[in-house]
Amino acid sequence: MSRITFSLTKKRMIKNITPWLFLLPSIVILVTFLIIPIVEAFQWSFLDYKIIAGTSEFVGFSNFKEIFSDELFWKALVNTVLYVAIVLPLNVFLPMILADLVNQKVRAVGLFRVLYYLPVVTPIVVAALMWKMLYSQDGALSNFLVGIGIIDDPINFLTNSTTALMVVAFITVWKGLGYYMIIYLANLQSIPNQLYESASIDGANSIQKFTKITMPMTVPSMTLVSVLTIINGLKVFEEIALTTNGGPAGATTTLVMYIYDKFMNLEVSIASAAGLVLLVLAIVASLLQMRLTSKREDDLRA
Amino acid sequence: MDSTKWRKLLVYSLMIFITVITVGPFLYTLFIALKSSGQGIYDGILPTDPTFTNFVYAFNQTDFLQYLWNTVIVTAIAVPFNLLFSSMAGYALARIDFKGRSIVLTIIISTMTVPFQLYMAPLFQSAGELGLRNTHVGLTILQISTAFGIYFMRQAFLNVPKDLEESAYLDGANRFQVWFNVAIPLVKPTLISLAIYTFTFTWGDYLWPLINTTESSMYTLSIGLAQMSQNFNGGNLKLISAASILTTIPSLLIFIWLQKYFISGQTDGALKG
Structure with missing residues (x-):
């Protein structure tokens, strides 16, 4: 009798412990290298933490007061918003056009999908260096624009304060085209073909089909792409650090550049406070996504 | 016409x-x-x-081979571990009903919103305390199990039919056997997508290696290239271009090799997810 109860408890114990065994490696790794550092970042933002001495003192909100009264912080915030505003419309519409093109039933379309995806798998350092050459005063872009008469004299787009942020944003767009194209492509392939067929019967042309069927049917992808663009855009770093390094005269200093500079100056508490501002912005964007796409909400509740 | x-x-x-x-x-x-x-x-x-002189110079006149070696090691650790650990955790969260599942899932999904730049300073300190600075393992810690990977694998497991797994249980298989022998083969396209994501991210990662590496013997290709380009207007642009092309080739080859699975796996996930 007691043996039976024992083996039953043992069985139940194994049953209870199994999911945690599956989760164990990930939990250990994520707690050590993700959860604990996040919690510490929250703490540090309310401390005056000296990373080398290892001493700290509670200072309340004074780190936040300091960044909110720092002109460079506001400039970084404005630049971040401007940067996202440049990238957003391009990210929403260009990949949609690409997806529509590579969704055509024509030969070699698979090859074009691969060619459009190449920038996505390119290391960001390489992408930044390539564009830095293209954007330089003697580079191809200046030559081309002078050649067709859009600008009079060759310029270095990255050291010009009016063009710097825009051309840096274009590197991001270039690198993301293929990624967002795939999201749209999946969406396009789920649109029933009958819609297009009946539109053809009614005499609709390609452009009408695109604006009246394709665009409305890809609204879910547009939402997803917008939110991903905003969340990734808030975190932009490499494209800028490797091309303009925040210059000229702070014209491309974004929030993450600001955080990075504070970190390099060992002002880790200030960096953490600015990081929290970044987190709040990312959360707002994510909440927006959850409100706009009910599917994601279901996942959270599952 | x-x-x-x-x-x-x-x-x-x-x-x-x-x-x-x-x-x-x-x-x-x-x-x-x-x-x-x-x-x-x-x-x-x-x-x-x-x-091809500039390509030869890239090998001879810089530490390109050392950077390449470091990058290969880091990637070779990160990819298999992320696939293994993420698919284990994702399976438990998709298929096993247990107390605390929704809390674990909510925490994992929430961390996906947190920008790396928020916690990089505490992580930098922890890595130092754990003896991970200037080590290959130290460069992999962001990739050996990822919240994104777990979520991605969970979605894939949710989308494959349960029937095969149930008949395996009737044959007396345990959870681990079912996961490994029955469920894993069904999510192969998603695993390949995750492998490409992890490869691409680790191969090209910049910010974490930049702060966790202080010795030039531990530089990855990204850091090495960035260092070379410090004197960008100097005469070494051809050399940098050659090194850039060489750095990109492995990513391109792996992507072209696996793209067939990749693009279909990704679209499946997006369609059903």
Whole structure:
């Protein structure tokens, strides 16, 4: 009798412990290298933490007061918003056009999908260096624009304060085209073909089909792409650090550049406070996504 | 020509135009790398006297091989571990009903919103305390199990039918056997997508190696390239171009090799997710 109860408890114990065994490696790794550092970042933002001495003192909100009264912080915030505003419309519409093109039933379309995806798998350092050459005063872009008469004299787009942020944003767009194209492509392939067929019967042309069927049917992808663009855009770093390094005269200093500079100056508490501002912005964007796409909400509740 | 032919012509012209934009920068860089010492960097687009000297220099005159070795090791650790750990955790969260599941899932999904830049300073300190600074393992810690990977694998397991797993249980298999022998083969396209994501991210990661690496013998390709380009307007642009092309080739080869699974796996996930 007691043996039976024992083996039953043992069985139940194994049953209870199994999911945690599956989760164990990930939990250990994520707690050590993700959860604990996040919690510490929250703490540090309310401390005056000296990373080398290892001493700290509670200072309340004074780190936040300091960044909110720092002109460079506001400039970084404005630049971040401007940067996202440049990238957003391009990210929403260009990949949609690409997806529509590579969704055509024509030969070699698979090859074009691969060619459009190449920038996505390119290391960001390489992408930044390539564009830095293209954007330089003697580079191809200046030559081309002078050649067709859009600008009079060759310029270095990255050291010009009016063009710097825009051309840096274009590197991001270039690198993301293929990624967002795939999201749209999946969406396009789920649109029933009958819609297009009946539109053809009614005499609709390609452009009408695109604006009246394709665009409305890809609204879910547009939402997803917008939110991903905003969340990734808030975190932009490499494209800028490797091309303009925040210059000229702070014209491309974004929030993450600001955080990075504070970190390099060992002002880790200030960096953490600015990081929290970044987190709040990312959360707002994510909440927006959850409100706009009910599917994601279901996942959270599952 | 009838209207279908015109349409095709238009589609192909547009597709080729976009190809110029997506592939053009690679060719531009390749051409600079192929220019001989007699030709200026920006002196025409095509190399007049193509040479591989700059590629040879990249190997001989820089620590390119050392950077390549470091990058290969870090990637070779990160990819298999992320696939293993993420698919284990994702399976438990998709298939096993247990107390605390929704809390674990909510925490994992929430961390996906947190920007790395928020916690990089505490992570930098922890890595130092754990003896992970300037080590290969230290460079993999962001990738050996990821919140994104777990979520991605969970979605994949949710989308495959349960029948096969149930019949395996009737045959007396335990959870681990079912996970490994039955469920894993069903999510192969998703695993391949995750492998490409992890490879791409680890191979090209910049910010974490930048702060966690202080010794040049531990530089990855990204850090090495960035260091070389510090004196960008100097005469080493052809060398940098050659090194850039060499750095990109492994990513391209792996992507081209696996793209068939990749693009279908990704679209499946997006369709059903």
